[in-house]
Amino acid sequence: MAKLRIGTLERLRQLEGSLESRALRVRKRFFRIVQVAVAAGVSFWVAQSLIGHPVPFFAPITVIIILGLTGGDRIRRALELSFGVVVGVGLGDLLVHYTPDGLWKIPLIVGISLLVASFLSKSPLVSNQAAIGSILIATILPPGTEGGGPDRMLDAFVGAAIGLLTIALLPSSPVNSGREEVSKLLGIGSSVLDDVALALDTRDADALDQALEAVHDTQADINNMLSAAEVGRELTLLSPLLWGSRRRVRSLERILPAVESMIRNSRVLARRAQVLCRDRDTASTRLVNIVDELADVAASLSDVFDVRTPSNEAQDIPDLVRRLQVIGSRTGIDAVSEGAVLSEYVILAQARSITVDLLEVCGWSRESATSALAPTSQTPGYPPEMWPGIGDQ
Known part of the structure; x- marks a missing residue:
C-alpha cells in the first residue's frame, strides 16, 4: 500500500479539467459552428438558386435544427422533423383560410395541428414541428406571402437533405467520443477502488464519502457513453467515409455494458466497504490487495482508451488480461479472513464481478471471463480455465 494515491474527486478534476481536454472541446465547438454555418448557407443557396424559391427561410432553419440534434437516431429524427414541418x-x-380571426384562432389551429400529427405519428418531434409550422403560417407568414404554400414544404425537405448530407460528408470521429467516455468512467472506477483499498487498509470509513459521492453522480457519464456509441454507429451507416470504421464501432459497443456494470459494482463495493469500516470489522490483506490491483488495472485500461494518450493496445491489453487472470485465480473463498463477516464476503463477490467486467472490457466473452475466476462451488457453471501456479505469480 505504499503507492501514491489520488482521491476520486481530484481524479475527476484531472479527467475533466486538463488543458488538452479543453483545447479539444474548443476545436470541436469551432468545427460545429463552421459546419452549421456552411450547411445553412448551402441549403439557402440550393433552395433559392437551383429550385427558384425567392425566400427559402425554412431550408436553413431545418438544417440548424437537424444539426443541433444530439444523440443517435438523427436520420430518423431528421425525417420526423421534415414530416412535422410539412404537416x-x-x-x-x-x-x-377556414378559421376566422379572433383570440381563439391560434389555440384552434395549434390544437387541430397537434391532433392530426398525433394520428400520423407518435413522435413528439412531429407534433412539435407541426404546431410550430402552423403558428408561423397563421401569424407572420400567412398564405399569399412570397414563398408560401408547397414551396415551404419543399424548402423543409431541402434543409433536411442538406443537414444529413453535411453529417455524411463532414463527420466527426465515430469512436473518439465513445472512447473518451469509456476512459473517463474507467478512471472514476479506478479511483473509487483505490479509495476503497485505502479505507480498508486504514479502517477509515470517512475516506469513502467522496468516492461514493463521485460514483453516485456517474449516470450522466454513462448516458454520454451510450449516446456517443449510438452516434458513432449512426455515422458509420450514414457516411461512406466511415464505412471502414464499422468494426471498431461494433467492438466499442460490445464493451459498453461491461463498463457500466463495472461502475455499478464499484458503487456497491464502496458502500459495503464503508459499512465494514464503520462496523470496525477488518478485511484480509489478500482481499485488500485484490481491490488495490483491480484499481491499478482499471487505471491502466483508462489510459489505453484515452484518445489523448498514445498507447499500444496490441501489447497493453494482453498484459492487462494476464494480470486479471492472476487476480481472478486469487478470488476464491480463502481470500477472506477467518471468521469473516458478511460485508467482507460481499466485497469479495463484488471484486470477482469487477474482475469479470474488466476482462470483458479487454474483449473477453462473459463466459470466458467468469471461467477465469477461482471456483467457489463444487459444480461451477463455468469450469475454471486456469493452469497450475497462476495464482502464485
Missing part, C-alpha cells in the same frame, strides 16, 4: 405548413395554409 404544420400544410395544415397552417389550409386552416388559416
